[in-house]
Amino acid sequence: MTTEPTPTMTDLAAVARSVLACPGSMSLLVDGIEHVDGSTSLVLEDRGGLPAITCHLDSPLHRAAEQARSGLLELSSGLPDPDPGLSLVLAGHLDLVGEEVLDDEPAVQVLLVVTRVLLIRRGRRHLIAPQAFRDPTLALNSGYLHRATEHANCCHLAELRRSVAQAVGVPVDGILAAALDRLTPSAVDLVWVDEHGADRRTLTFERPAATPVELGDALRRRLHASIC
Numbered sequence: 001m002t003t004e005p006t007p008t009m010t011d012l013a014a015v016a017r018s019v020l021a022c023p024g025s026m027s028l029l030v031d032g033i034e035h036v037d038g039s040t041s042l043v044l045e046d047r048g049g050l051p052a053i054t055c056h057l058d059s060p061l062h063r064a065a066e067q068a069r070s071g072l073l074e075l076s077s078g079l080p081d082p083d084p085g086l087s088l089v090l091a092g093h094l095d096l097v098g099e100e101v102l103d104d105e106p107a108v109q110v111l112l113v114v115t116r117v118l119l120i121r122r123g124r125r126h127l128i129a130p131q132a133f134r135d136p137t138l139a140l141n142s143g144y145l146h147r148a149t150e151h152a153n154c155c156h157l158a159e160l161r162r163s164v165a166q167a168v169g170v171p172v173d174g175i176l177a178a179a180l181d182r183l184t185p186s187a188v189d190l191v192w193v194d195e196h197g198a199d200r201r202t203l204t205f206e207r208p209a210a211t212p213v214e215l216g217d218a219l220r221r222r223l224h225a226s227i228c
Contacts (some may be wrong), residue, residue: 013132014141016119019088021046022143024078028053030094031070033060043102046144049134050111051090052097057106065094065110073112079146083121091116139211145183148215153179159224164192167201185209188219 007015026044028036036042042061043054051073055061064071071094077086090112097109117128152160160179165172167190178192181200186208191200203222209215 007126009129009132010135010138012119012121012126013117013128013135014138015083015086015121016088016117016128016133017046017049017138018079018141018143018146019075019077019086019119020049020051020090020143021141022078022146023075023088025076027074028061029072029074030061030064032067033064036061047097047111048136049130049138050114053110053112054100054102054107055110056102057108061094061110062096062108065096065108068093068095070094071112077143079143085120085123087120089116089118089120090114091118137210140185140209140215144212145185148212149180149183152183152219156224160190161192163223164190164201167203168199170194183215185215188222190223 023044026042028042030036045052045054053061071092073090075088075090077083077088079086092112092114095111095113097111100107100109114130114133117130117133119126119128157178161175161177162172164175164178174194176193176195178190180188181191182189185205187202187204189200189202191198193199205218205222209218
């Protein structure tokens with residue numbers, strides 16, 4: 001029987017950041033508020049390892065952040081085929097970041113300043129140092145790359161068809177459908193369907209991206225200027 005190597009703190013932190021970047025479900029508990037609905041009224045994003053939650057102006061969460069109340073955020077993984085029971089629990093206090101817009105209405109962004117990180121994976125609980133969780137080198141984690149792929153395939157279909165047409169040297173009308181299949185910091189796999197059937201090609205970046213900004217720049221250079 002082969003024994004799996006013991007994961008390092010960096011390994012666990014990378015898995016935890018992937019859950020934050022690509023959550024399947026969200027539950028937020030705040031001191032003084034019985035329950036905060038995470039399904040439709042909140043928008044979550046990863047800001048350097050700190051959960052940033054957009055909520056409506058003057059909502060209970062907004063008022064709680066003004067008072068720097070304690071919060072507990074539990075996330076399940078939204079990645080395809082995650083480890084069974086993979087989830088993340090983050091604890092800390094709330095802080096106001098700035099104004100936003102949510103559902104075309106005034107909103108604010110609330111930050112959970114994390115002081116405790118608990119990853120639940122394969123039935124085991126792992127405490128992760130907050131500093132390791134916020135490591136900038138973990139920004140391009142598997143969850144972020146999955147969400148970036150989903151965004152491109154949902155919002156940039158026309159640009160992807162033009163990119164494939166340019167890459168293979170055929171008229172854009174000859175590309176029936178195109179999508180990103182796999183995205184890494186160093187390359188992107190394009191798949192498409194034309195009159196001859198399905199095909200794919202890997203496009204390598206000039207240099208591996210280290211940040212989301214660099215990854216976006218690399219995608220625009222290799223694919224299309226309007227891809228974000």
